[in-house]
Amino acid sequence: MAAAQPELTAVNQATLHSAISASHRPQRPNPLDASITMAWRALLKIKHVPMQLFDVTMFPIMMTLMFTFLFGGALAGSVGDYVQFLIPGIFVMTIAMITMYTGHALNTDISKGIFDRFRSLPFWRPAVLVGMLLGDTVRYSLAGMVVIVLGFILGFRPEGGIIGVLLSLILVLIFAFSLSWAWTVLGLVVSTPESTMMVSSMVSFPLTFATNIFVDPATMPEWLQVAVNLNPITHVVTAVRGLMSGTVTADQIGLVFLGCAILIAIFAPMTMYFYNAKGTR
Amino acid sequence: MAGEHAIEVKALRKSYGKTEVLKGIDLQVKRGSLVALLGPNGAGKTTTIRILATLLKPDSGSAKILGHDVLKEPDAARRLVSLTGQFASVDEDLTGAENLVLVARLLGFSWKQAKMRAAELLEAFGLTEAADRQVKKYSGGMRRRLDIAASIVVSPEILFLDEPTTGLDPRSRRQVWEIVRTLLRSGTTILLTTQYLEEADQLADRIVVIDQGAVIADGTSSELKQSVGSGTVRLRLKNGEQRPEAEQILVRALNQPVYLEKDATTLSAQVSDPALVSAALAQLVEAGIAFTDFSLGQPSLDEVFLALTGEPLDETETEQAQEIA
Numbered sequence: 001m002a003a004a005q006p007e008l009t010a011v012n013q014a015t016l017h018s019a020i021s022a023s024h025r026p027q028r029p030n031p032l033d034a035s036i037t038m039a040w041r042a043l044l045k046i047k048h049v050p051m052q053l054f055d056v057t058m059f060p061i062m063m064t065l066m067f068t069f070l071f072g073g074a075l076a077g078s079v080g081d082y083v084q085f086l087i088p089g090i091f092v093m094t095i096a097m098i099t100m101y102t103g104h105a106l107n108t109d110i111s112k113g114i115f116d117r118f119r120s121l122p123f124w125r126p127a128v129l130v131g132m133l134l135g136d137t138v139r140y141s142l143a144g145m146v147v148i149v150l151g152f153i154l155g156f157r158p159e160g161g162i163i164g165v166l167l168s169l170i171l172v173l174i175f176a177f178s179l180s181w182a183w184t185v186l187g188l189v190v191s192t193p194e195s196t197m198m199v200s201s202m203v204s205f206p207l208t209f210a211t212n213i214f215v216d217p218a219t220m221p222e223w224l225q226v227a228v229n230l231n232p233i234t235h236v237v238t239a240v241r242g243l244m245s246g247t248v249t250a251d252q253i254g255l256v257f258l259g260c261a262i263l264i265a266i267f268a269p270m271t272m273y274f275y276n277a278k279g280t281r
Numbered sequence: 282m283a284g285e286h287a288i289e290v291k292a293l294r295k296s297y298g299k300t301e302v303l304k305g306i307d308l309q310v311k312r313g314s315l316v317a318l319l320g321p322n323g324a325g326k327t328t329t330i331r332i333l334a335t336l337l338k339p340d341s342g343s344a345k346i347l348g349h350d351v352l353k354e355p356d357a358a359r360r361l362v363s364l365t366g367q368f369a370s371v372d373e374d375l376t377g378a379e380n381l382v383l384v385a386r387l388l389g390f391s392w393k394q395a396k397m398r399a400a401e402l403l404e405a406f407g408l409t410e411a412a413d414r415q416v417k418k419y420s421g422g423m424r425r426r427l428d429i430a431a432s433i434v435v436s437p438e439i440l441f442l443d444e445p446t447t448g449l450d451p452r453s454r455r456q457v458w459e460i461v462r463t464l465l466r467s468g469t470t471i472l473l474t475t476q477y478l479e480e481a482d483q484l485a486d487r488i489v490v491i492d493q494g495a496v497i498a499d500g501t502s503s504e505l506k507q508s509v510g511s512g513t514v515r516l517r518l519k520n521g522e523q524r525p526e527a528e529q530i531l532v533r534a535l536n537q538p539v540y541l542e543k544d545a546t547t548l549s550a551q552v553s554d555p556a557l558v559s560a561a562l563a564q565l566v567e568a569g570i571a572f573t574d575f576s577l578g579q580p581s582l583d584e585v586f587l588a589l590t591g592e593p594l595d596e597t598e599t600e601q602a603q604e605i606a
Contacts, residue, residue: 011426011456013463016405020467023398023436025360026389037386041372041379048374048415113370117431120334120364121387122356 031124038131043138055101056143060094064150067214075215080155087151088168088241089213094147095140095172096208096233100200102136102180103187107196110188110278119278126272133180137173144169160246168243171256175236178260181267188274212237232259286345287312287439287470288333293342295328302328304494305342310439310487312347315461315471317485319478319585325494326474327367330441333472334364347438363437365428367444373417377408377427380416384431402430406460422453429460433469440464442473446480458483478585490589497589505585507553514558515542515549516565517574524548527570534561552577 029037046052067090072082106129109115118128148156148165158164183200190196210227211234217225228234235255242248288310295303303325310316318326331337333344335355344351346358364370371380378399385395403412406426416424425445432440442461446454461484465471475481481488482502490498490505498505506512514535518524524541531539531550535557539550552558558577565572 011407011459011463012405013459015401016460016463017467019401019405020433020436020464020469022401023433025435026394029387029389033389034387037383040386041375041383044379045372045374048376112373113366113368114372115370116336116364116366117370117384118387119336120359120362121384122359123387123389127387 028122029124031127031130034123034127035130035134038127039134040131042132042135046135046138053139053142056098056139057146059098060090060143060146061150063094064090064147064154068154071214083151083154083156085241086214087147087154087156088244089211089237090151091144091147091168092172092175092233092237092240093208093211093213094143095176096179096236097204098140098143099136099176099180100183100197100204102133103183103185103190103196103200104193105132106184106187107190107193111193115278125275126268129181129184129271129275133177136180137177140173140176141169144172158244158246160244160248164243164246164248168240171239171243171253172236175232175256175260178263179232181264181271184271185267185274188271188278207231208233232256232263235259285311287314287347288316288472289343289345290329290333291343293329293332293344294340295325295332295337296340302494303339303342306491306494306496308489308496310470310472312470313465313468314486315465315473315484316487316489317481318472318474318489318491319476319481320474320491321476323493324491326491327443329491330364330443330472330474334362334441335359336364361438362441363432363435363439364441365432365443365445367447371416371424371428371431374415376413376415377403377419377423378412380427381431381434384434388435390434398434402434406430407456420453422449422456425449425453425457426460429457433464436467436469439470439472442471444474444476447476454480490585492590498585512552512555513549513578514552514561515547515574515576515578516572517544518546518548519571519573521545523570526568527565530564530568530570531561534564546573 064087067086068079068083072079072086075082109118109128119125160167182203186199186203187196190199210224211231212228213233217228217234220228235252236259239248239252239256242252286309288308290306290308293303293306293308294301306325306329308316308318308329318329320326328337332339333346333351335351335358338352346361349357349361351358372383375383378396381399381402382392382395385398386392390398400409400412403409406429408423408427408430411419411423416427419427429442429445445461446457449457458480461471461473465484473484485502487499487501488505489496516527516531518527524546528539528541528548531537531548535550535552537550537552539548541548555577562575
């Protein structure tokens with residue numbers, strides 16, 4: 001190539017001129033369209049950064065193996081017995097813990113310029129978050145499947161069959177979506193992605209351990225039993241155990257939905273408040 | 282449409298805690314013109330632009346976008362403007378094409394329209410070949426171009442460009458300038474911030490100099506330069522002992538004060554008319570004063586600031602002053 005054209009080989013002025021004149025402003029997208037577009041973005045990120053799936057595959061494998069073999073013998077007499085009790089719990093725990101990456105992802109967006117771009121476009125604002133959370137369901141489903149398959153290899157046999165497992169997955173996805181709003185509040189309030197991760201871990205460990213996942217709460221001191229019974233994750237675990245063993249009751253499911261409704265009612269408006277206030281201080 | 286001003290800012294103030302970032306900024310931008318906000322880091326340029334783009338609320342004062350108050354009618358204002366921020370507002374994990382489709386979708390285009398618009402813009406910005414590459418693998422100049430493309434998916438009435446060429450190599454800088462000129466020719470009103478006088482000089486119809494949250498000068502490039510002198514002549518003598526003699530000759534020929542620089546062989550002076558310089562040089566040669574180095578440069582932002590505020594800039598980011606005019 002000759003160096004005759006020293007500059008501007010990259011910018012096509014005529015095309016640029018017509019591209020500027022040709023543009024029209026369409027109607028603003030409806031909330032569903034905007035949310036689907038944001039979910040599409042989340043899926044593209046998984047496609048381009050498959051390392052993102054590392055945590056949703058390795059983490060569940062690690063959790064399942066560690067707790068089955070570490071505690072199985074001591075708590076239930078044998079690993080085989082404990083697996084029946086533990087797998088539904090690990091299933092819920094794994095997904096619940098992965099939800100905390102939502103806050104991290106949101107905070108990362110904010111610390112980069114893309115957040116300003118989104119805020120300056122005239123679409124339904126919650127779509128940024130709704131779309132992100134919808135995209136995450138793919139990650140959650142994958143994590144859930146890893147736990148179930150690994151559990152099956154270790155001897156877990158759900159009495160509720162494949163239907164029970166699928167319904168459990170749907171229930172946990174709904175719960176994960178609801179819980180994520182708490183993490184998005186964190187992601188908006190905390191200053192850096194790193195500190196978001198730190199605070200999230202500090203919240204999510206007690207939240208997942210102070211439950212009926214590992215042991216029967218009857219063995220705990222009374223004050224802790226109260227806390228465990230108020231913990232929405234406990235109710236999700238109970239309902240999932242019910243679904244997987246085919247003994248679920250309407251009350252158990254109802255309590256999960258109640259928990260979800262309360263989480264959304266508290267944290268979704270808080271998220272939107274902080275989201276709208278961000279930067280306008 | 283309301284009046285001839287696309288942007289009207291009056292007495293804009295903003296503080297963070299005790300730090301006053303804006304101390305009453307006034308600014309007017311005519312429709313279809315380009316105004317450059319020139320100033321060093323921390324002068325309040327970005328804050329001003331973020332307020333105009335409805336991303337930030339001022340403490341007091343008013344700002345109108347084509348007659349719409351950004352505080353009272355932020356949605357109306359938002360529909361007329363587009364901002365390209367200082368830090369690329371694109372998603373680095375996505376490809377260039379995906380970024381533009383994303384923005385187009387969020388503006389309400391159908392998937393098909395969004396893809397067409399993205400392809401059109403990628404072509405216009407010379408990014409077609411890089412369309413399917415992740416943005417994190419783009420060069421700084423490509424990223425900037427994509428960023429500007431994302432800002433004009435729907436052509437805005439007013440475009441804000443926050444330091445569009447900071448950190449770019451000279452070639453990429455010229456490409457961005459060419460894009461800016463094309464946008465201007467197509468009728469877009471542009472407000473851009475910059476730390477480079479040369480950039481303001483190249484692009485702007487009017488330059489507003491701000492420092493520490495206040496406007497310290499407002500005028501066309503030539504008005505601004507007249508207040509500073511059109512440039513600086515700098516001479517390095519072969520023999521430092523001849524400097525006093527050279528100084529006398531220059532003072533007489535240029536009719537300006539001459540600065541004796543730290544280096545004992547160098548002197549410099551502001552010049553209002555380049556023609557005077559050649560006369561001065563001829564006189565030096567006649568007097569038998571030899572020099573090893575000579576340059577005539579545009580006034581640097583540093584010199585503009587020195588002239589306007591009596592204080593030099595803190596930063597040493599004004600490197601491009603020495604181009605021979």
